[in-house]
Amino acid sequence: MLSVKNVKKSFNGGKTFAVDDISFDVHSSEIFGFLGPNGAGKTTTIKMITGLLQLDSGSIEINGVDIQKDPIEAKRQFSFVPDSPEVFDKLKGVEYLNFLGDVYGVESKKRIERIEKYATLFELKHALNDPMMSYSHGMKQKIVLIGALLHEPEIFVLDEPMVGLDPKSAFHLKEIMNEHCQKGKSVFFSTHVLEVAEKICNRVAIINKGKIIAQGTIEELKNMTKNNESLENIFLELTEE
């Protein structure tokens, strides 16, 4: 579903690599967690997957479509929720969602049903007719999430999706991720919240200083350590200086 092969990215003309020859695959029906300390290269990787940054070398295929060779078709395959929600402040919530519905060609009946479903779930219905400049950070995050859910893509790509969400909304998001995978689709998300990763991911990769230092199921990662430790201990052990 998502295939990242030998990808490199430097911001200073090749002197140091923010992402240094990483490879991994996310399969269908899989929730894949991308973990790593601050500055490890998570957001840079996600920006390359979503076509916001050019790769120095390597290749990325989303549902079989190369993001560099056919960016428009590749972008039809996924939804992206960035770590900081950037919305068009002057638009009302409902106008923003309809705009996204138009961009992704979501037909009117489905659009109305999904807006109703997700706005109710994330308790945002009351604010849909307000301009988004009046929204709190969490409300902006929710409207971006609803927008990302509108066209039910093959792959969800989420950068730190739990940050800023209240516990109930975080719970619903986890449920939505699970449902998405049960339909044979996949989720790729970055997180610092190791408990969440441990609970909901089928597989994870840990990136540190631009390199993937471990990947596999939580069980496989635990087996890499002597005492079958928690994901937190594994993470600390593998990423320490």
Ligand SMILES: Nc1ncnc2c1ncn2[C@@H]1O[C@H](COP(=O)(O)OP(=O)(O)OP(=O)(O)O)[C@@H](O)[C@H]1O
């Ligand atoms: N536009 C840029 N110009 C120069 N350096 C950059 C740029 N974007 C990222 N970097 C550098 O690339 C490295 C990886 O950054 P990135 O944002 O991918 O990390 P991250 O794992 O997402 O971190 P965090 O968990 O703190 O969000 C860092 O050293 C960062 O300073």
